[in-house]
Amino acid sequence: MATIIGALAIPIAALALWVPLHQQTKLTRVANAQALTELAASLNLQLIQDAAVASLWVEGPEKFDDYSKLDQFRYTSLLIWWLLLHENVFIQKESKLLDDMTYQAWQADLRKFIAEHHLWRHWASLKKNLHPDFALYVEGYMSAGAPTLPHGSSSLKI
Numbered sequence: 001m002a003t004i005i006g007a008l009a010i011p012i013a014a015l016a017l018w019v020p021l022h023q024q025t026k027l028t029r030v031a032n033a034q035a036l037t038e039l040a041a042s043l044n045l046q047l048i049q050d051a052a053v054a055s056l057w058v059e060g061p062e063k064f065d066d067y068s069k070l071d072q073f074r075y076t077s078l079l080i081w082w083l084l085l086h087e088n089v090f091i092q093k094e095s096k097l098l099d100d101m102t103y104q105a106w107q108a109d110l111r112k113f114i115a116e117h118h119l120w121r122h123w124a125s126l127k128k129n130l131h132p133d134f135a136l137y138v139e140g141y142m143s144a145g146a147p148t149l150p151h152g153s154s155s156l157k158i
Contacts, residue, residue: 043081053078061118079122080129086110087134094133114141 047054053074060067060075067075089106092098113119119126120142127135 043078043085061116061121064121076122076125079117079119079126082113083126083130083138086113086138087130090134090137091131110138111141114138 047057056071056075057078060078064072064075086106086109089098089103089110093103119138123139123142127138130138
């Protein structure tokens with residue numbers, strides 16, 4: 001009888017440890033998704049509240065060469081800010097801290113961002129600010145319309 005109880009104790013103990021850990025992982029993913037939304041919202045609110053920033057964001061891809069050095073810097077800074085946000089998304093996904101559905105929405109936004117902002121025009125200077133794995137990932141979208149590093153194959157070191 002003691003052997004049977006002992007044999008059952010191990011799986012029960014493992015299950016007792018797994019359930020809270022699984023719940024904590026879910027909560028972490030939800031919290032990460034919320035934090036990313038809040039970061040994106042700060043730029044979106046700035047675009048809504050400040051016509052000059054909105055003008056840079058909307059007209060920057062077409063008018064960049066006509067901008068003053070200051071406005072070119074401001075526009076490039078907006079691009080870097082949005083790329084760093086996407087880099088954060090990428091790192092969280094590679095670290096398994098973001099669920100697939102949330103990540104797919106961010107991937108769609110990244111593809112749209114790359115196309116609408118003619119990222120390739122500024123890429124040489126922008127990529128210096130990014131983690132090398134994320135830079136390769138973005139380059140995959142720019143060159144072939146698909147990421148170079150499929151999820152799970154990154155050698156990302158955090």
